[in-house]
Amino acid sequence: MRVPMDTAPPPRPGLRERKKRRTRDALLRAAVELFVSQGYEHTTVDEIAAAVDVSQRTFFRYFAGKEEAALALEELTVAHFVEAVRARPPHEAPMEALRQAVLSGWHSINEVVESVVPVELYLRMYRVIESTPVLLAAHLRRAAESEETISRVIAEREGLDVDADPRPRLAVAVFSGVMRVTERQWLLEEEFSLAGIHALTSRYLDQVGPALLGNWRTARRTSGSEA
Amino acid sequence: MRVPMDTAPPPRPGLRERKKRRTRDALLRAAVELFVSQGYEHTTVDEIAAAVDVSQRTFFRYFAGKEEAALALEELTVAHFVEAVRARPPHEAPMEALRQAVLSGWHSINEVVESVVPVELYLRMYRVIESTPVLLAAHLRRAAESEETISRVIAEREGLDVDADPRPRLAVAVFSGVMRVTERQWLLEEEFSLAGIHALTSRYLDQVGPALLGNWRTARRTSGSEA
DNA sequence: TGTCAATTGTCAGTCGCTGTCACTAGCCTC
């Protein structure tokens, strides 16, 4: 409202703002480093605060809880992915748009994350999340929330009312289910890389059709290992 | 080992056992009643313990945490459902077996639950879970765990290795995704009943196919409301 | 430079949860 006719580039944020951002980044980085190195449960909020040399109270002013600090990186990823869905050309069918969005999302994930912590750390954090019950739970809940967001995006693309037509939510639920299986399998790999998730994603999505069909036996050729 | 050749019917459990069971049931019932009436967050463990007139310490000897007490009923349901899947005739295709299992599972849910708390309370508790972030998170994590269990059951039915063939996990993930959407929609209904979930389940499962297909527009007839 | 408001530290307190220890009460054997 201050500068009506201007696409005003962000001026300088002011010292206060910069300081705040630095504190938050430092807290987040310290938290993730501690979580990755000694585990989530064995890291106290006091430790994190001490590592950045602020009071425990300050930590809670930046993060709603320990949990939020642990999932902050992932939140970036999710937002990035939702944007990717929005960016898909309108002519793509829903499932195809979702598929392309994840694939392109993983490509550009580097830039999103690297500004806060090294990607290396980001990937390690994923394992901490998967192996820590409370974090996994919180992770799944957030995933459920983004499913709702994405459902609305899809519905809008198709010109439908999410509450009248179940297909947007169903499609997204199915897609998310597959992505979770993919993600989980990916984390099991020894040296898991961004290239790995890419390949797995495509492969698993291609298997959804066969998985839904009736007769699995006849569809198999050698019944040997294929993973 | 005491009675080698006997399918020995459970003798009497002994006074100690009976007392234990009564304490647990009382705690569970009190917990659920309090959660439903005043909310999960606003109920302290001390309150629950006081309602049954035991020490707080005793509560934690029966339940790993407040959360476990809140989800204990649901655990019954899940176990019941897993059994229902196991009980399906082997000739049914995976998705069909899952579908029939839920439907038949809902039919017999009454007996499973009623022995602990009135079904009425059980249904209300579902809403508490859905509307309480930490509970919803824990709920989803448990759901993820049972997905793994069910995947193994399905794989076994089909004579496959879960780790070699992704289809069991994919099919279950897809199915679970649909069930979650169903469950969520069901809880939104004003007067939600067991009959309601039954109808919704069938309807949504039938919509999975259409939801996965490419062109949603052409498949629609009037684009009017259909929910 | 002085006022205003945002940020922070300190302190006290609640709640979930755990370890410890002594005590009571079923249970089992002789």
Add this chain to the structure above:
DNA sequence: GAGGCTAGTGACAGCGACTGACAATTGACA
């Protein structure tokens, strides 16, 4: 059926996550 064994419990102390309140500090802006 008396005595010992052990499971179940209560009482207490303590930790860690989190919150509210208030005072002290510090950037912002006139």
